[in-house]
Amino acid sequence: MLSAHHEAVSVNSRVKTFYHIHLISDSTGETLNTVARAAAAHYERFHPIEHTYALVRTPKQLHRVLQEVEGNPGIVLFTLVDDGLRRELETRCRMLEVPCISVLDPVVATLATYLNAQSEPRIGAQHTLDSEYFRRIEALNYTMLHDDGQHAETLDAADVVLVGVSRTSKTPTSMYLANRGIKAANVPVVPNVPLPATLEEARHPLIVGLVASPERIAQIRRNRLISLNQDEETPYVDREAITEELVATRRLCGRNNWPLIDVTRRSIEETAAAILNLLSERQYERSAQ
Incomplete structure (x- = not known):
């Protein structure tokens, strides 16, 4: 009972x-x-x-x-x-x-x-409109402006750039990072579409590749098409074509020594946490030089 x-x-x-x-x-x-x-x-x-x-x-x-x-x-x-x-x-x-x-x-x-101090509680003190708050707003504005490869000419101003094929959660991960005060741009890897030259030229941001299993990406893409009332077979949901896209992403990251994160079984929060760890390690290494 x-x-x-x-x-x-x-x-x-x-x-x-x-x-x-x-x-x-x-x-x-x-x-x-x-x-x-x-x-x-x-x-x-x-x-x-x-x-x-x-x-x-x-x-x-x-x-x-x-x-x-x-x-x-x-x-x-x-x-x-x-x-x-x-x-x-x-x-x-x-x-x-x-x-x-x-x-x-x-x-x-x-x-x-x-x-050895007395607490001085204030309602909503963690939400004060201070410099940290405005840094987050600036990061959000930058991230929205640089979603899906837009305004690639200013990629070098980013703190983090996410690179990956369609449906690897680049946009929501970028927005999550922005809410933490991180300027995050994202660039899609699209078959037969050249990447912006500024991507490989960028020196300031941490560039991270996002990948997932072909099965997972195919499932998400198929659901996306169904939601748009487009359920016909296309290379967009073909597993072999998706595998080729992922291989191209891995080669790109390997060639440029960019870290890769497999998001197949990761939540947005977990992916963002892994990126923040990479960013912290990078900043530590640079400060130690």
């Missing part, structure tokens, strides 16, 4: 238990979402139903949130600066007998001890 806080559902012929998780923030809630999903990933058989409440800054707003928590009991994670709201939330959660965790408290407390 399942408890009141858990229910069973069938997903792809497998029974999964789902549970409610309430994410309460006085800011955008991005921190909570990241922490919650990272933790939930450790329990594959359990499926979280997320209830996200952003910009909770008044007792009236908190009251509405608590009504939702009472109606759907589950784990409560929060980031609230206001002491009054924190106390009210923790008190009500104890009454409802649901776990209630301030996710930043252990880290903030450790920093206070290590730095």
Whole structure:
């Protein structure tokens, strides 16, 4: 028999238990979402139903949130600066007998001890319109302008250039990097279409090749054509033709000593993390010279 806080559902012929998780923030809630999903990933058989409440800054707003928590009991994670709201939330959660965790408290407390300083919390402090914020905006503007081989004459201004055949996630990976403040351009490798001369001439950016298995690319391309109501057979989805495209990409990267990343089984986040590691290693090597 399942408890009141858990229910069973069938997903792809497998029974999964789902549970409610309430994410309460006085800011955008991005921190909570990241922490919650990272933790939930450790329990594959359990499926979280997320209830996200952003910009909770008044007792009236908190009251509405608590009504939702009472109606759907589950784990409560929060980031609230206001002491009054924190106390009210923790008190009500104890009454409802649901776990209630301030996710930043252990880290903030450790920093206070290590730095021998008192915390000075400010709502949304991580989203201040400072130089870092405007660096990210500049990176986003550059990345959008240099998507899919556009404006190749200014490729050397990029921090990272992604090279690969169609459907190797170049654009979403570029956008993810841009949101981290990295100017990322991407250039497609297209059969019988010459690459821009500025690509191999570029010296400032880290140039990375993206590849995947022919089967994976063919599947994604076929789904793309179906979504466009174009399901006829073309070289675009032919595995042999795709294999030739991938061989050309590998040769290009080998000739120029550019690193390659196989994205077949990687998420966008994992691909971006690998690129950031390569960029960090490159910067370290250059600083050591």
